[in-house]
Amino acid sequence: MKRVSPSDVIRSLIASAKRVADECDAEAVLLLADVPFEFSEMTQILKKSRLVVASDKPDVQRAAHEDGIDSVPLLHEPQTRSLQVTQALLEAIADDLLQPGGKVVCVYSLFERDVLDTVSIVNLADQLSRLTARDLRRLETTVPLETLRLVVDLAVEVGREGREGKSVGTMFVVGDHRKVLPMTHEQVHDPFKGYGAKDRMIRSPRVQESMKEIAQLDGAFIISSDGQVRAAGRNIDAPATGLTLSKGLGSRHWAAAAISKQTKAVAIAVSESTGTVRIFQNGFVVLRIEPMERGLKWSSFETEPPPSDDK
Incomplete structure (x- = not known):
């Protein structure tokens, strides 16, 4: 399995996610990854902010495990990024990796699958309450x-x-x-x-x-x-x-x-x-x-x- 070292742009994005997490007192940074990064390098940037990796790729899940990072497996099927973020958050809560009332900073690829380009703040209490009627x-x-x-x-x-x-x-x-x-x-x-x-x-x-x-x-x-x-x-x-x-x-x-x-x-x-x-x-x-x-x-x-x- 070939690991990918984060580029300067991705390092800058992760640093931005850390600042956002510190400012909003988020309990974790959730990363949706499509490639097996050197996640240990990201944790060095995040410092005290906890990293959780979500992916439907087995090699990404193995890489996270090797680096001692909590990981969330996703369904392997075509989905929008919004649905993947939702699934990742719910799976993480079910596995006791996140608390349902907290805030999470999410990092993912919105425009190109292999390039991290987006940072979002998610209030889990609000996100979960909106799911009920929509999914029913x-x-x-x-x-x-x-x-x-x-x-x-x-x-x-x-x-x-x-x-x-x-x-x-x-x-x-x-x-x-x-x-x-x-x-x-x-x-x-x-x-x-x-x-x-x-x-x-x-x-x-x-x-x-x-x-x-x-x-x-x-x-x-x-x-x-x-x-x-x-x-x-x-x-x-x-x-x-x-x-x-x-x-x-x-x-x-x-x-x-x-x-x-x-x-x-x-x-x-x-x-x-x-x-x-x-x-x-x-x-x-x-x-x-x-x-x-x-x-x-x-x-x-x-x-x-x-x-x-x-x-």
Whole structure:
């Protein structure tokens, strides 16, 4: 692997990034790199400012590792620089390399891929809050955005706060309920059974609090496109054949993937162990929300075949 020593122009840009980082009290300088620089030379310029390298190139990631620099792997697919910066920031937060409330100075190539030419200041709290509505709109679904946001916000709260000091894992299946319900069966007694439609609408704060409490029980919530809880405590019977998921995900996530593949519903799974919220569509994870913030992202995962019990 041939390493590239920073040119005088790049050294000047890194020095400018350091001054900006010092002035705005940024916690790190995030560098999007397409070539394996001598990153140790950059750290000498940055001095006390911490460097984080993000790249989709394996040789760049190896170079950063060799120089003892924290690195963030990016997806290898055509994207705008703006999307790459967003992905890098979210990945860095997920890996505890950055704090969600801080500021970061980003250095990257905007006009020529191999020439660093741009320095930006990013307030992570503002950046992550803007992602939610924008990325939810990317989902190609008939579920109204208002309903989807209500359910996603509820899932994030469950993942971040749990209930009464305990971690909680649960699942929400939104939309196409007429096809979804026949592919489920009652796992626990349905707490919503017998209530009128008004008392089952998720836009009601009272219903949301009830759902947080019920989330401690096993089973999924089935929610119609208009935001009505049609059932709770349901076990998913959809087959998990032909699916691939990230290693380490359990039966709840396999069930979410399965029901989203077999129907037009969007399934939202909350991990009990980490609080991470994953949104499934057509059998795939399309968005992931870390518990510390409502930042959403497209994700790519190492995969494995379905478990033998089809869950």
